[in-house]
Amino acid sequence: MKYLDEYRDERIAHGLVAEITRCVTRPWVLMEICGGQTHTIMRYGLDELLPPEIELVHGPGCPVCVTPLETIDKAIALALRPDVTLVSYGDMLRVPGSNSDLFRAKAQGGDVRIAYSPLEAVKVARANPDRKVVFLAIGFETTAPPNAMAAFQAKREGLKNFSMLVSHVLVPPAIRALMTSRQNRVQAFIAPGHVCTVMGFQEYEALVRDFAVPIVVGGFEPADLLEAVLMLVKQLEQGEARIENQYVRSVSYAGNLAAQQIMKEVFEVADQKWRGIGPIPNSGLRLREEYRAHDANKVFDLQLVTADEPAECIxxxxxxxxxxxxxxxxxxxxxxxxxxxxxxxxxxxxxxxxxxxxxxxxxxx
Amino acid sequence: MAEVLKTIAEMSCPTPLPAKDTILLGHGSGGKLSAELVRDVFLPAFKNPALSKLDDQAIVQVNGSRIAITTDSFVVKPLFFPGGDIGSLAVHGTVNDLAMGGAQPLFLSAAFILEEGLSMDVLRRVVESLHKAADSAGVQVVTGDTKVVEKGSGDGLFINTTGIGLVPDGLEMSADRARPGDKVLLSGSIGDHGIAILAQREGLEFESAIQSDSAALHTLVAEMLKVTGDIRCMRDPTRGGLSSTLNEIAAQSRVGIELIERAIPIRDEVKGACELLGLDPLYVANEGKLVAIVEPSVAETVLAAMRRHPLGKDAQIIGTVTEKNPGLVVMRTPLGTTRIVDMLAGDQLPRIC
Known part of the structure; x- marks a missing residue:
């Protein structure tokens, strides 16, 4: 398949590995931020191909993984209310809350639906004026613009029965939190290509400057990731710290300005709790006051007791x-x-x- | 006190309960949850030698004849999709389950569960399609049943078909017969049916419409059996896709299976749709494809016979049965590394980004 097969090509991949092997002289710890990148590394066994000096560690960029337990519990509680239709991205349905998940809520009679786009949830609200439709709006900067668009449309149309349970997270504050942690081992980052398609990579410059850490915006195919690793290794070996863009076919310096504008119109930056990590200042998005009529946290009275994570889980x-x-x-x-x-x-x-x-x-x- | 502590501990456990208390959609996915349901609920109740083989069909002896019997229920939504409809599918699904045991399909039953309010025209079109598919497969629908449920208790129309056929003497194919060294043959591209249904159901539009591969495979099987008796087992990779089928064979034969990723045919449109939706074509359903595990010395002969048949023209040898990794399916990626092709717990979930 064009525009895909060439990035999975054996010769190109092995050429990049040979180049990395040639450049590397000592051990380096690299982190890929995004779960999609982790997925590619595991699926294609890229870590097996790399020389032993390169250790890839996996970052917090799985939106499903870092959505707090409380949000899942709230979504389940809402789904079980007879007047609510809960709409969600598919992979949220199996995520465990304190003592259930959305699949189970659905089996118990909850009206839970899977959508590919948040605008489908707006459509459901429009078609069912007697139902309170709640969209579980989670994700990184990647899903923020479409989620914002859903709230924007609902407000414009005066759809009173549409609200969003928002749990949005941002990448740069997470990198900052990792770098300031005393336990940090990471020496360079592969920044998430999809997030940067929306946001550009301007905001990563401060991270490079403050921590002297090399960052390369990387794509999601094997050749993308190997090339990003090569770019990072070259910087590390030469003692440099710059922001570079490997994913040039998708990412520009300033990003998608229209997408950023709708995000700003609907959301504002707020402190956010990350599942498994804890609270990180200014690392999330919440609906602006003008959108309170579409904020499920304000529309519904949601006071829940949330359990602790199992002690054994690392x-x-x-x-x-x-x-x-x-x-x-x-x-x-x-x-x-x-x-x-x-x-x-x-x-x-x-x-x-x-x-x-x-x-x-x-x-x- | 200990009891109270235990209760509190259980209440606060954030682990989702093992899926044993209620039926979830995943129990119908053809993945691990489906397998658990069969193992924990159905097998203990009905245990007998024919059932315990867990093949697509049961083969029983009656007065010296070997009779294959199978049953399947069809709950597809939408009822009509590019490349077929629930009527033709109800014939192909059952005929194929018979054919995978090497049986010549003979007779079908058809039971209809109709929802109050269903349009008569829709029913007529489905019945006509079922009739045509049965005719062209050379099977007769010799008995049937109709039930009507209240509006809201069904989803328009469900069909169950049961089929019987005759298995030639001496032919033994079963999922527990794969041996190290055997070759894995696949009759054509994977994922067409599942993606056609998904695209239609979700209103996804692609440049060229993806057609379901729904087809009756018994004539292809007959061509394969003409050239050799050394086919260890055949399966049609329907629900759960190629991955679930091969995992079942690996588990039942206690062998490993190593696939070559680049040998597995996948149409560009299907590949593209899967990339877009975050799905893996290895888990997407097929309704007109078969996998055969074949003794290595006859693999090329069987492959040639498959390619001579229109439904097998894109057939490929996609892998080998191994002694290593018993119970696992492992795939060699285009980069020369290996990865597991796992059986999923439930349905594949579209990824968020």
């Missing part, structure tokens, strides 16, 4: 790149995609699920 360490999923004693034993102890085992993009689905054979042998 997802906090995994999401910060401090441990590998296979370091967890519960991995593939007491924690599987059918019975996950933590969110990274649930989502297709979660690091634990990626190891489980693609790598059990190498762990065992």
């Amino acid at each position: 997802s906090a360490m995994v999401l910060q790149g401090l441990k590998k999923p296979t370091d967890c004693p519960a991995f593939a034993m007491r924690c599987t995609p059918e019975n996950p102890l933590g969110a990274p085992m649930v989502s297709a993009e979660g690091a634990c699920a990626a190891y489980y689905h693609y790598r059990r054979h190498t762990v065992a042998s």
Whole structure:
């Protein structure tokens, strides 16, 4: 398939690996931020191809994984209300809350629907004026513009029965939190290509400056990731720290300005809790006051008691790149995609699920 | 006190409960949850040698004849889709389950569960399509049943078909017969049916409409059996896709299976749709494809026979049965690395971004 096969080409990939091997002289720890990138690395076994000096650790960029337990619990509680239709992206349905998930809420009679776009949820609200339609609006900067557009349209049309349960997270504050952590091991970052398609990479310049850490905006195909690794290794070996763009076919310096504008119109930056990591200042988005009529947190009275995460789950360490999923004693034993102890085992993009689905054979042998 | 503590511990456990208390949609996905349901609920209740083989059809002896019997229910939405409809699918699905045991399909039953309010025209079109598909497959619908449920208790129209056929003497194909060294053959491109249905259901538009591959495979099977008796097993990778089918064979035969990623035919349109939706074509349903595990010395002969038939013209050898990794399906990627092709717990979920 054109525009895809060339980025999965064996010769190109092996050429890049040879170049990386030639450049590297000592050990480096690199983190790919996005779960989609982790998925590609595991699916194609890129870490097996790289020289032993390069250690790839997996970042917190799985939106499903970092959505706080409280948000999931609220979504489930809303879904179980007879007057509510809860609309969500598909992979949120299996994520465990304190004691249930949305699939189970659906089986108990909750009206839970999967949408590919938040605008479908607006359509559902328009077609069912007697139902209170709630969209579970989660994700990074990538899904923020379409989610914002849904709220914008609902407001413009005066759709009183549409609201959003928002749990949005931002990448740069997460990188800042990782870099300021005393336990940090990461020496360079592959920034998420889809997020930067929306936001550009201007805002990463401050990170490079403040922490002298090389950052390369990377794509999602094997050749993209290997090229991003090569660019980072070259910087590291030469003692440089710059922001570079590998994903030039999609990402520009300023990003998608129209998308940024709708985000600004609807959302404002707020403190945000990350599942498995904890609160990070200014790392999330919430609906602006003008949109309070469409804010599920304000429309509904949602006071819930949320449980603690299971003590055995090391997802906090995994999401910060401090441990590998296979370091967890519960991995593939007491924690599987059918019975996950933590969110990274649930989502297709979660690091634990990626190891489980693609790598059990190498762990065992 | 200990009891109270235990209760509190259970209440606060954020782990989703093992899916044992209620039926979830995933129990119908053809993945791990479906397998659990069969293992924990159905097998203990009905245990007998024919059922325990867990093949697509049961083969029983009656007065010296080997009779294959199978049943399947069809709940597809939408009822009409590019390349077929629920009527033709109800014939192809059941005929194929018979054919995978090497049986010559003979007779079908057809039971209709209709929802109050269904348009008579829709029913007529479905019945006509079912009739045509049965005719062209050379099977007769010899008995049937109709039930009507209240509006809201069904989804327009469900069909169940049961089929019987005759299996030639000496032919033994079963999912527990794969042996290290055997070759894995696939009759054509994967994912067409599932993506055609999804595109129609979700109103997704692509440059060229993706057609379901729904087709009766028994004539293709007959061509394959003409050239050899050394086919260990055949399966049609329907729900759960190629991955689930191969995982079942690997588990039942206690062998590993190693696939070559680039040998697996996938249409560009299907590949593109899967990329867009975040789905893996290995888990997407097919309704007109078969997988055969074949003794290595006859693999090329069987492949040539498949390619001579219109439904097998794109057939490929996609992998090998191995002693290594028993119970697992492993795939060699285009980059020369290997990864597991796992069985999914439930349905594939479209990814958020």
